[in-house]
Amino acid sequence: MVIIAKTALQEFIKSNYAAAEPLNYWYEKTRRGDWANFADVKKTFNSVDSVGNDRFVFNIKGNSYR
Numbered sequence: 423m424v425i426i427a428k429t430a431l432q433e434f435i436k437s438n439y440a441a442a443e444p445l446n447y448w449y450e451k452t453r454r455g456d457w458a459n460f461a462d463v464k465k466t467f468n469s470v471d472s473v474g475n476d477r478f479v480f481n482i483k484g485n486s487y488r
Contacts, residue, residue, distance in 0.1 A: 425452060444483040452480075 431449060435442045448467075457463045460472050469481040479488050 425449065438487075441483060441487050445487070448480060448482055 428449065431445055435445060451466060455463070455466060457466070460470075460478075463470050463478060467480055469485070471479045473479055481488055
Protein backbone atom coordinates (compact mmCIF):
# COMPACT_ATOMS: atom_id res chain seq x y z
CA MET A 423 0.00 0.00 0.00
CA VAL A 424 1.22 3.49 -0.80
CA ILE A 425 0.82 6.21 1.81
CA ILE A 426 0.87 9.47 -0.09
CA ALA A 427 2.45 11.79 2.48
CA LYS A 428 3.57 11.10 6.03
CA THR A 429 4.33 14.80 6.37
CA ALA A 430 0.59 15.50 6.09
CA LEU A 431 0.01 13.15 9.02
CA GLN A 432 2.74 14.85 11.05
CA GLU A 433 1.25 18.29 10.37
CA PHE A 434 -2.20 17.06 11.38
CA ILE A 435 -0.82 15.61 14.61
CA LYS A 436 0.70 18.98 15.54
CA SER A 437 -2.76 20.51 15.82
CA ASN A 438 -4.59 17.31 16.90
CA TYR A 439 -2.33 15.69 19.47
CA ALA A 440 -4.98 13.15 20.53
CA ALA A 441 -4.64 11.61 17.07
CA ALA A 442 -0.89 10.96 17.44
CA GLU A 443 -0.96 7.46 18.91
CA PRO A 444 -3.77 6.03 16.75
CA LEU A 445 -2.36 7.59 13.56
CA ASN A 446 1.15 6.32 14.27
CA TYR A 447 -0.29 2.85 14.94
CA TRP A 448 -2.24 2.99 11.67
CA TYR A 449 0.81 4.23 9.78
CA GLU A 450 3.06 1.42 10.98
CA LYS A 451 0.47 -1.31 10.34
CA THR A 452 -0.24 0.11 6.89
CA ARG A 453 3.40 0.63 5.96
CA ARG A 454 4.20 -2.97 6.84
CA GLY A 455 1.00 -4.40 5.35
CA ASP A 456 1.41 -6.91 2.56
CA TRP A 457 -2.10 -7.13 1.23
CA ALA A 458 -3.14 -8.71 -2.05
CA ASN A 459 -6.75 -7.51 -2.01
CA PHE A 460 -9.40 -5.64 -0.04
CA ALA A 461 -10.26 -8.73 2.02
CA ASP A 462 -6.68 -8.79 3.33
CA VAL A 463 -6.90 -5.12 4.34
CA LYS A 464 -10.26 -5.81 6.00
CA LYS A 465 -8.68 -8.58 8.11
CA THR A 466 -6.21 -6.06 9.54
CA PHE A 467 -8.58 -3.09 9.80
CA ASN A 468 -12.16 -4.25 10.21
CA SER A 469 -13.60 -0.75 9.80
CA VAL A 470 -11.90 0.08 6.47
CA ASP A 471 -14.07 1.04 3.49
CA SER A 472 -13.14 0.77 -0.15
CA VAL A 473 -14.01 3.87 -2.18
CA GLY A 474 -12.85 2.49 -5.53
CA ASN A 475 -9.74 2.87 -7.65
CA ASP A 476 -7.68 1.02 -5.02
CA ARG A 477 -8.37 3.75 -2.46
CA PHE A 478 -9.56 3.16 1.08
CA VAL A 479 -10.99 5.12 4.00
CA PHE A 480 -9.77 4.10 7.43
CA ASN A 481 -11.56 4.96 10.66
CA ILE A 482 -8.95 6.18 13.11
CA LYS A 483 -9.57 6.32 16.86
CA GLY A 484 -13.08 4.93 16.78
CA ASN A 485 -14.08 7.00 13.74
CA SER A 486 -12.91 10.26 15.30
CA TYR A 487 -10.67 10.72 12.26
CA ARG A 488 -10.92 9.37 8.70
